[in-house]
Amino acid sequence: MLAQLLFSGLALGSLYGLVALGFAIVFKATEVFNFAQGMLVVCGAFFAVTAITLLGLPFPLAVLFIIAAAALLGVAIHVLLIQPLSGRPMLSVIMLTIALSIVLRSVVEMIFGAEGRNLTTPLPSGIFIVGGVRISQLHLTVALVSWACMAGFGGFFKFTSTGLLMRATADGHEAAVASGINVNKMNRLAWAIGAVLAAIGGLFLAQLQIASTDLEKVGLLALPAVVIGGMQSIPGAIVGGLLVGLIEQLASFYISPKSSDIVIYGILLLILMVRPWGLFGQRELGRV
Numbered sequence: 001m002l003a004q005l006l007f008s009g010l011a012l013g014s015l016y017g018l019v020a021l022g023f024a025i026v027f028k029a030t031e032v033f034n035f036a037q038g039m040l041v042v043c044g045a046f047f048a049v050t051a052i053t054l055l056g057l058p059f060p061l062a063v064l065f066i067i068a069a070a071a072l073l074g075v076a077i078h079v080l081l082i083q084p085l086s087g088r089p090m091l092s093v094i095m096l097t098i099a100l101s102i103v104l105r106s107v108v109e110m111i112f113g114a115e116g117r118n119l120t121t122p123l124p125s126g127i128f129i130v131g132g133v134r135i136s137q138l139h140l141t142v143a144l145v146s147w148a149c150m151a152g153f154g155g156f157f158k159f160t161s162t163g164l165l166m167r168a169t170a171d172g173h174e175a176a177v178a179s180g181i182n183v184n185k186m187n188r189l190a191w192a193i194g195a196v197l198a199a200i201g202g203l204f205l206a207q208l209q210i211a212s213t214d215l216e217k218v219g220l221l222a223l224p225a226v227v228i229g230g231m232q233s234i235p236g237a238i239v240g241g242l243l244v245g246l247i248e249q250l251a252s253f254y255i256s257p258k259s260s261d262i263v264i265y266g267i268l269l270l271i272l273m274v275r276p277w278g279l280f281g282q283r284e285l286g287r288v
Helices: 002-030 037-054 059-085 090-112 137-159 161-171 173-178 183-208 215-219 222-229 234-254 260-274
Strands: 127-130 133-136
Touching: 002 037, 002 133, 002 137, 002 161, 002 183, 002 222, 002 234, 037 059, 037 090, 037 183, 037 215, 037 222, 059 090, 059 183, 133 137, 137 161, 137 183, 137 234, 161 173, 161 183, 173 183, 183 215, 222 234, 222 260, 234 260
Parallel strands: none
Antiparallel strands: 127 133
């Protein structure tokens, strides 16, 4: 049973790590703590419903539709909402992302209704047994795709010229501007990437569970993941996601199904008191 729980926890943790990676990229590039990340996951789920169920697109085209729609949403959020508040107090931006989350929830419910939508994709959904452990093909696919996305974006940041420009912008906006880097362009790209990663998470969550605004709660588990790992650390976001997935599964089984949030956020509070910059973060972030 422990092996079963570890597999499920790592599979879900990989998904949380993917969403947390998008959150960390946005925070590292723009220093915006995005409380709307959970609703971007919901938007991704309903982009999938629109493409697959309503438009009837073939799955490869539907994936491209989801990625394009999410990227456009991320860019629009930065251009219309975040960029005009550049230089304003951080509290103003945080309140804006909270308001954005509420607005996105209302828009989704106005368009699709408050009831959830089932989503069926060609992704494998069977079960096979390895060493007595029941392996869900869908969970395994989620983990593999999540790790492929994380590795792909890691390579993008490390080996491409655009990725290097984004890293330079994240390390210091003033120095980036002095070097001739278009900071706003890099920030828009960061928001686009963050929204795309959230949308991919929404696509998987919609099939694992159901496409509804309740997925925002699942998406928000990326917040403790990224804080535990370190808000400015890309590897920390991934490790934090894995830890949250494992804690959720183990606490639900060994304590109570409703205890996972208590344990996760309890550990979050402990981390904030003992090591507020996170497991892999930079100490100079200081206390909030």
